[in-house]
Amino acid sequence: MKNTSAAYARAGVDVDLGNTLKDRLPALVKKTHGPRVLGGIGNFGGLFRAAFHGMKDPVLVASMDGVGTKLKIAVLANRHDTVGEDLVNHCVNDIAVMGAQPLFFLDYLGAGKLDPKVFTEVVAGLARACRRADCALLGGETAQMPGLYHGADYDLVGCIIGVVDRKNILDGSRVRLGDALVALPSNGLHTNGYTLARHVILEKLKLDVHDRVPGLRGTVADELLRVHRNYEPALRSVPARTLHAAAHITGGGIPDNLPRVLPANCRAVISKRQLRIPTLFRIIQEAGKVSDEEMRRVFNLGVGMVLVMSANDAPSIAKRLRGRIIGHIERGERGVEFA
DSSP, rough: OOTTTTTHHHHOOOOOHHHHHTTHHHHGGGGGOTTTEEEEETTSSOEEEOOOOSSSSEEEEEEEETTHHHHHHHHHTTTOOOOOOOHHHHHHHHTTTTHHHHHHHEEEEEEEOOHHHHHHHHHHHHHHHHHHOOOOEEEEEEEETTTTTOOTEEEEEEEEEEEEEGOOOOSSSTOOOOOOEEEEESSSSSSSSSHHHHIIIISSSSSOSSSSSSSSSBBHHHHHHOOOOOHHHHHTTTTTTTTEEEOOOOOOHHHGGGGGOTTEEEEEEGGGGGGGOOOOHHHHHHHOOHHHHHHHOOOOEEEEEEEETTTTTTHHHHTTOOEEEEEEEEESSSEEEEE
């Protein structure tokens, strides 16, 4: 067949390659589709049947995010099979803390030039995470923009839609004085703080992504590409009457994220002794000469999710979820105090 896009290809955009790669999508995403997905991949829009059985007043919850400069590590290591999972799990967590269950997910992948290996690995990761989250990978957009993206760099962004019965929305209104704070451990940096982490590890320590990190078992790529955890199953396992609020600890750390779910008259007090900060964060802090305050605002420091619940329920829930009680709620101006 005659190439009708030769001029466009010479300019940097290979339409035929894009179409060939997109032809592989149905096989990758089909397993994420349940009976509520109507039609298939390739339409101008994804179709999802709005059937919310058992909910009296269903409310849609939407969120979107990106993987950020963690992608730079994926590019340097030529390992792209985890960043799709990072993106889905991050977005799932953002709506799970509001009590929502995921329905469907949309992604955007922009690159200077599409690389078949990168494309396939990223989409496979997206589909794998969606399948585990019982979330349909409904559609997305792939863009070739050589004038905007350079070299092997690419961007990955996603949007998620979920649903919650209005009476079960978690908005912080149930938080009470005396409530306990239960921390669920993170799986490394998740998807935040990578600009500083890369600066310290790659430039100050002068490590390559394939070098082993001193004091840790894995290489730089192993440690920095650990998958962002999906906490939705853990949140779903906590009885609605028990869970008063939940905060996903992302950019801004505990100081910026926990207050988002606190009433105006409630202050979170966290025991520094109860925070078990993983070795990787201590390496970054020491090598980068980063203050405690800045570390708390840039990284999750080993805490991926904070649950707010009755002090009576906290010990058993923390044990079952392999978490740790790190503090409590007391009266005061909304914020976080490390004591």
